[in-house]
Amino acid sequence: MQTCPPPAPPASGRGAIDPPPQWLDELRARTSLSTLIGKTVKVTKAGREYKACCPFHNEKTPSFTINDEKGFYHCFGCGAHGDAIRWMTDQRGLPFMEAVKELAQAASMDVPAADPRAARRAEQAKGLHDAMAAAQAFFEEQLGGIDGGDARAYLQKRGISDAIRRTFGFGFSPDGRGRLKSALKEFGDPMLVEAGLLIDPEALEQGNAKKRESYDRFRGRLMLPIRDIRGRVIAFGGRILGAGEPKYLNSPDTPLFDKGRTLYNIDRASPASRQTERVIVVEGYMDVIALAQAGFSEAVAPLGTALTEHQIERLWKMVEVPILCFDGDSAGQKAAIRAATRALPLLRPGHSLCFAKLPPGQDPDDLVRTSGAEAMEAVLKAAEPLIERLWSHELSAMPLDTPEQKAALKQRLRAITDAIAHPDVRAHYAHEFRERYDARFFARRDNAPAQRQARGGGDGGRWQRDKRGNWKPPIPSAGTEARAIGASGMEQRLLRAILAGLLRHPAQIAPHREALSGLQIGDPMLAQLLAAMIAASFRKETVETQALLTILGQGEVYNMAKGMLRADTFTLTPHRMATDPDRLARDLEEAIRVMAQGPELETALAEATRRFRNDVSEENLAEQQRLRALKADHDSRLAELAQSEDIV
Incomplete structure (x- = not known):
């Protein structure tokens, strides 16, 4: 079911000048909305309004109303709402200025030229x-x-x-x-x-x-x-x-044609997608044509280039999750991964890609000609989400036999999540990858809850019970120590903010236990406080703040924890949002991720620098420069978090 927000402000195409608001109001007034919609949808008179079955979602009883006097349509089923211009952009799939020009031509109005x-x-x-x-x-x-x-x-x-x-x-x-x-x-x-x-x-x-x-x-x-x-x-x-x-x-790029912004068959696929609620992206012209002949009118193709950011955004104007159906050979699968990687910075809630996997060596044309439309429909219905494609690709990219190879997988997965700009989507990807990684490499023993290694490489051992049945943190092996966190002022501030947040909201300890267990803390008192919180999180009963203080007993660590709670300081989440549990969880997850990332990036950068000194190659230089850029981004985000006005 598709829902539509209120009419959006005009968005010009390249080189276009938005008509003035007064002219647009006149255009809307001269346009009979019921007549416009009636060209493609059967409408019936209902008092002073018109009714129809909504074209934006499948329904048998009309819930779509058209009010000519007020100049808007509204669906009480899916919430679709708009005016004549919005109808042309949403239902017809036209860009804003194209919709305006077509309506103006029908209303015998000249679109004003700004100059x-x-x-x-x-x-x-x-x-x-x-x-x-x-x-x-x-x-x-x-x-x-x-x-x-x-x-x-x-x-x-x-x-x-x-x-x-x-x-x-x-x-x-x-x-x-x-x-x-x-x-x-x-x-x-x-x-x-x-x-x-x-x-x-x-x-x-x-x-x-x-x-x-x-x-x-x-x-x-x-x-x-x-x-x-x-x-x-x-x-x-x-x-x-x-x-x-x-x-x-x-054709080459011209004033009319920009191949990076154009999709083949967009004029027919856009209205077809309103009925089928899907768009199929294939590799070339003949695939589009073969699918159309088999009954799939909603297919498009890029024009000799990899799928671009502009094309992905154009697809999202038609449906929220387009289906990419590239050839089953290695080149087609590489093209699919390139598209997946290109989409990462653009992802936002509800908008993604999914991937239909064709039989090896076949393209859509081959499949429909040899096995018919039913086989193609089965392939489309089995399309896998973006995260599945990324996970399976990284899992099969390299061997996973040694601790170093497993740690490299973890680093590649983190690079994927770091590429996602939207914070909520990024947090969900990070959480999903972490769960999958842990399930694959950190087996549970004796049905104990969440026994996880201190590091991705596995050298630090596992949390285990002592003779009294209490959970104890791992003892690092000799030679595996990373730089201790908390050595700098910024890290110290952010670390205290994280611990204060966990003290106030102990339910957040367990979801982040694996990442927290890997932190190497230079301050003994802070390290002891974190170890106590992690150990307490293994208990079956819900751990509350007061219970944590009781576990700490009387002493310096207890006094430090009480001080963190007493003062309204070291708060990651702005005070006005402190009651939002989702915001709390997201803020803690990002802070912990940034905190843990620093030593790992430093280790990886040092190793990349060593490799470059031993082998001065373009590949080694590129890896060193990539890690330097990631380290710079990390340091910038660390400073931003540590200097937040909510961390006093």
Whole structure:
């Protein structure tokens, strides 16, 4: 079920100028919302309003209302809400300015140009669109003519129906240097070059001042138009029919076409996704076309590049979790991981990716042709979440036989979580990876709760019971000591804040026990306090603050703990949010992670520096520089946490 927030403020496309609010209000007033929505949804009169089955979620009883007087629609089932412009952006999938232009054209209103330069750009774009439309008509005509025989035979061999051929606008570019140029001569060479239809050599012949002639970019290729969200041709992709390279040739970037921001078939997939509530991302044109012929209209493809950040954001405008269905070979799986890694900084609540795994060596076209649409549907339904793909990839990336290899896995997983910008999503990934890592490498004994090693490498031993049945911390082995935490003023401040937070909220000790057990603390009293808290957390009954103080008994550590509780100091969470348990847990988790990360990064950086000194290679240099950057980020975050106004 899809929910929609209130209408968002205008968001211009590249080079666009937002119309003034008064003009937008007039546009909304001149637009009959019921008529607009009625073009694609069956609406019925209900008193002063109209009703319909909501197009944003599946329902049998109408709960979607349209109020022409107030100019908004609202669904009482899923919460979808908006005006005419929002309808065009959410239901049609148009960018804001494209929606405004289409509504303005229907209302016989001119979109105001902010300055002459904007008007010139609009006029230039109109000319380019006209040229692209003329080129598309030329290519389609050639496919049906004498020259297009081989191209038609190829389509027949691939099993592409006439209906699909017409839907996707297949064409053919004759094998000549000036056929298209001659057919479109009224547009002039400069415009055709700017549209990417001609190539201008921009070179002088040897011993001759005459400039070489421009010529057709696409020659002897099966042609596919690339359209924008409004269905206008903005570029072409051409597949060679015989021998030669490249196999596929795309238009260059032009004022109309940016391959990193465009998705093939976006104009048809966007409205289809509103019905199916999913988008399928495949590798190439023919996969999209094969899926469309098999009944999957919601497929798109990047255009010869790895999936970009802009394309991921565009996909999220259609659905919250697009399905990536790349080829089953090693190249396809590498492309999937590249997309997963690129998405990490962009992740936010509810928005992610999932991955459909094709049989080895097959692409979507192969699968639907050999096994039918049912097999493809089964693959899509078995798609795995982003975290599953990342976990399985890192698990199989290298052997995991030695403590060092296991620690390297832990470091790779931490690098993944560190790449996630959103704090809540990052915290959940860190928690999930930690749980999986512990379950795999830290087996439990005698059904004892959460017996975990002090370090990822395993040299520090495990928490064990003494003769009285009490839990005791591990004794580090000789030669495994890391730099003690708390040596600097910032670390000391943050460490005290963490311990004070755990004293006030003892329920938070157990979830962070593994990370806390790995901390090496230089101050004996702070180390003794933490050891007592960790030992107490193994008890079956709930541990409360007063019980912790009782365990400490009377003495210096007890007095220090009482002082931490008495003073309203060393607080990680702002006082106004101190009653929010989720905020408390997140703040503690981040502080503990930052605290534990410092010595580990220093150790890794020292090892990388040693390797670089022994082997001055680009790979070793890159690793050293990467770790230096991580260490700098860590030190910055440590200072930020330690200098917080809530840590006095």
